[in-house]
Amino acid sequence: MAVKPITGMLRRAVVLDISVAMGLGVASGYAWWYGYHVPAVRHRDAFYQQIEDERARALGQSK
Numbered sequence: 001m002a003v004k005p006i007t008g009m010l011r012r013a014v015v016l017d018i019s020v021a022m023g024l025g026v027a028s029g030y031a032w033w034y035g036y037h038v039p040a041v042r043h044r045d046a047f048y049q050q051i052e053d054e055r056a057r058a059l060g061q062s063k
Helices: 009-062
Strands: none
Touching: none
């Protein structure tokens, strides 16, 4: 019986671990950015736009 050489097994495991971690990290980043951040910014911008519209309407009526 011959024993298989173990050279390169650690390197392959490290490359696989790093690749999976980077892939999951990028996927999680996209999910957070487009699932939470972008809708929150749109909601905030709509809120401030509503305030500005009300202010402009109030200034326009008082003149």
